[in-house]
Amino acid sequence: MAAKKLRRAQLSQEMCERLSRYQITTCQDFLCLSLLELMKVTGQSYYEVQKLLCKVSRACAPKMQTAYEMKQRKSVNPSSAFLSTTLHSLDRVLRGGVPCGSLTEITSPPGCGKTQFCIMVSVLATLPVSMGGLDGAVIYIDTESAFSAERLVEIAANRFPAYFDSDEKLFCMTSSIHLYRELTCCSVLKRIMSLEEEIISKKVKLIVIDSVASVVRKEFDTKLQGNLAERSNFLTRGASVLKYLAEEFSIPVILTNQITTSLSSGPMIQADLVSPADDLSLSE
Amino acid sequence: MQREVGTLPLAPALRARLAAAGFQTAQELLDTGPCGLSKEIGISREEALEALQVVRQECQGDAARTAGESGATRRCTALELLEEEQTQGFIITFCSALDNILGGGVQLTKITEICGAPGVGKTQLCMQLAVDVQIPECFGGVAGEAVFIDTEGSFLVDRVVDIAAACVQHCHLIAEAQQEQDHRKALETFSLENILSHIYYFRCCDYIELLAQVYLLPEFLSEHSKVRLVVIDGIAFPFRHDFEDLSLRTRLLNGLAQQLIIIANDHKSAVVLTNQMTTRIGQSQSTLVPALGESWGHAATVRLIFHWDNSQRLATLYKSPSQKESTIAYHITSHGFRDVQPPAATHSAEGTERNPRKRPRTEEEEH
Numbered sequence: 001m002a003a004k005k006l007r008r009a010q011l012s013q014e015m016c017e018r019l020s021r022y023q024i025t026t027c028q029d030f031l032c033l034s035l036l037e038l039m040k041v042t043g044q045s046y047y048e049v050q051k052l053l054c055k056v057s058r059a060c061a062p063k064m065q066t067a068y069e070m071k072q073r074k075s076v077n078p079s080s081a082f083l084s085t086t087l088h089s090l091d092r093v094l095r096g097g098v099p100c101g102s103l104t105e106i107t108s109p110p111g112c113g114k115t116q117f118c119i120m121v122s123v124l125a126t127l128p129v130s131m132g133g134l135d136g137a138v139i140y141i142d143t144e145s146a147f148s149a150e151r152l153v154e155i156a157a158n159r160f161p162a163y164f165d166s167d168e169k170l171f172c173m174t175s176s177i178h179l180y181r182e183l184t185c186c187s188v189l190k191r192i193m194s195l196e197e198e199i200i201s202k203k204v205k206l207i208v209i210d211s212v213a214s215v216v217r218k219e220f221d222t223k224l225q226g227n228l229a230e231r232s233n234f235l236t237r238g239a240s241v242l243k244y245l246a247e248e249f250s251i252p253v254i255l256t257n258q259i260t261t262s263l264s265s266g267p268m269i270q271a272d273l274v275s276p277a278d279d280l281s282l283s284e
Numbered sequence: 285m286q287r288e289v290g291t292l293p294l295a296p297a298l299r300a301r302l303a304a305a306g307f308q309t310a311q312e313l314l315d316t317g318p319c320g321l322s323k324e325i326g327i328s329r330e331e332a333l334e335a336l337q338v339v340r341q342e343c344q345g346d347a348a349r350t351a352g353e354s355g356a357t358r359r360c361t362a363l364e365l366l367e368e369e370q371t372q373g374f375i376i377t378f379c380s381a382l383d384n385i386l387g388g389g390v391q392l393t394k395i396t397e398i399c400g401a402p403g404v405g406k407t408q409l410c411m412q413l414a415v416d417v418q419i420p421e422c423f424g425g426v427a428g429e430a431v432f433i434d435t436e437g438s439f440l441v442d443r444v445v446d447i448a449a450a451c452v453q454h455c456h457l458i459a460e461a462q463q464e465q466d467h468r469k470a471l472e473t474f475s476l477e478n479i480l481s482h483i484y485y486f487r488c489c490d491y492i493e494l495l496a497q498v499y500l501l502p503e504f505l506s507e508h509s510k511v512r513l514v515v516i517d518g519i520a521f522p523f524r525h526d527f528e529d530l531s532l533r534t535r536l537l538n539g540l541a542q543q544l545i546i547i548a549n550d551h552k553s554a555v556v557l558t559n560q561m562t563t564r565i566g567q568s569q570s571t572l573v574p575a576l577g578e579s580w581g582h583a584a585t586v587r588l589i590f591h592w593d594n595s596q597r598l599a600t601l602y603k604s605p606s607q608k609e610s611t612i613a614y615h616i617t618s619h620g621f622r623d624v625q626p627p628a629a630t631h632s633a634e635g636t637e638r639n640p641r642k643r644p645r646t647e648e649e650e651h
Contacts, residue, residue, distance in 0.1 A: 027492060028492045031492055031495045031496060032532060032536065039295065039296055040296050045294050045298075045335075045338055046293030047338070053499055054499065054500065057497070059496075060492055060493055061499075061500050062486045062488055062489075064484050065484075066483060067414075067432075067441055067444055067483035067485055068477060068483075071445060074441060102437065102438075228565065236521065237525045240490070240522075244489055247487075
């Protein structure tokens with residue numbers, strides 16, 4: 001929305017040409033200026049500039065919906081709102097399962113089973129809707145090289161022996177799980193940015209990122225002053241793109257996080273306090 | 285009429301020409317007339333006429349102001365303000381401890397900011413307020429509608445349905461206990477569908493959409509004049525990434541704050557913003573402070589900070605012009621935002637209450 005060119009915002013041709021002389025070509029450039037600056041660059045009076053602002057804003061602003069319309073839309077298709085994890089008590093607590101359309105974060109100390117959970121959920125997503133799955137492909141972004149294809153096949157064969165009774169079915173399932181190995185923050189971000197087209201072309205119904213914390217902790221040492229801002233920048237950018245993808249395509253996004261110790265200002269005995277690593281930025 | 289030409293809201297190029305031609309006051313322009321003006325400074329007659337209309341409009345506004353009428357500047361005595369404040373409604377939060385420390389609830393015409401770590405209940409409170417603003421007047425509410433601007437995507441309709449259902453049920457219980465005619469009439473329109481249809485939801489994905497939406501808000505609010513609450517859930521989120529130029533960010537945020545103050549005053553509505561927390565690395569330790577910097581702290585009139593204490597959620601009133609700093613505990617139940625314990629029965633006999641609109645606190649049948 002921000003990169004929308006002004007001529008698509010229905011400004012007149014001469015106005016667009018005039019503004020482009022000041023390097024103002026997108027709605028973002030236009031809306032970031034104050035009223036006085038706008039008067040100077042457009043050469044219009046105060047009231048005219050306000051009308052122009054309203055015009056450009058209308059081109060960028062989101063559409064209004066009432067909460068009632070949202071509820072109606074949801075109630076039309078209730079079954080697709082969750083991906084059941086097949087663990088009944090977990091599904092009960094989550095009120096149905098992993099929600100579609102939002103980000104879910106899984107956190108634990110090492111060895112508790114985050115990657116195993118991700119692998120299992122990937123299998124579940126490829127199952128047909130009648131069996132509680134989403135009948136779609138999976139994008140699995142692996143930053144720790146912990147994904148094991150053999151384990152994937154083992155889980156599928158043992159969990160659903162009736163469904164995966166032939167090699168062909170297993171082959172079909174494994175070919176719909178797309179694995180990407182990204183080892184730096186930069187490449188993870190680039191991959192996230194490029195997901196939109198892949199989701200449409202491959203009919204993806206689940207995104208798993210395992211794990212965000214490992215790349216962030218490798219590259220950013222929070223004791224150094226400048227790093228906190230860059231780390232927060234990377235995390236919020238990634239989060240906002242993932243949120244957009246989750247909402248736009250109504251698919252679940254699963255992220256895993258690691259545990260770190262939060263040392264309070266008291267004596268070092270309190271070192272067994274644990275809290276998720278990037279709690280402040282990512283889970284918003 | 286002695287207004288200088290340089291202060292008129294005309295196009296800058298036009299102003300420059302007028303100054304070069306020697307015009308100094310607005311009166312001179314009006315005396316010259318459109319044809320004379322067009323000949324002297326070399327513009328078309330239509331442009332000259334437009335300019336003169338702008339000048340005339342400005343001068344009329346000035347004259348009204350100097351004559352003491354309420355023009356664009358709001359002038360009134362403190363006594364009038366006091367009377368206005370006393371009759372003004374508050375938006376209750378259903379947590380009476382929180383309402384008490386706020387002085388009755390979330391105030392109209394003021395900006396309230398809620399800061400807190402993730403998961404502490406900011407969005408829950410916003411959803412609660414979006415339902416509570418619609419409570420009819422006979423139950424002590426302001427009977428308004430709500431605008432919900434969401435930048436983080438944490439608005440869940442199902443949760444709002446739960447909160448609204450609990451609120452409707454609560455009002456039914458009060459109506460049964462008090463058996464008044466207008467209660468029953470109000471309850472006919474206070475239903476789940478009505479509540480949901482009067483929450484206007486906008487999903488802004490980046491800061492440009494947020495800026496654009498706030499520019500369009502005054503128009504929207506004049507069309508929907510019953511709106512009494514504007515919630516912006518996540519004012520920090522779109523501004524925390526992709527901003528190499530921090531001075532631009534400060535400028536945009538200040539502009540946003542000013543527009544929100546104008547909206548709050550003109551349309552008599554409460555503006556509620558939620559903010560994130562960030563870590564400030566000090567010498568020996570790091571502390572959690574509200575995000576967006578020090579200068580943003582001046583934008584809100586009332587600041588609430590939500591935080592955890594072991595497993596209890598606490599709310600601290602951090603900044604308020606009329607109430608003192610205090611901390612209370614609150615709960616988030618399946619019905620929404622609530623007190624930790626049910627409020628005491630003595631609340632119903634509050635003689636010190638000057639506000640006739642405040643809902644009398646009867647003994648709540650616990651949900």
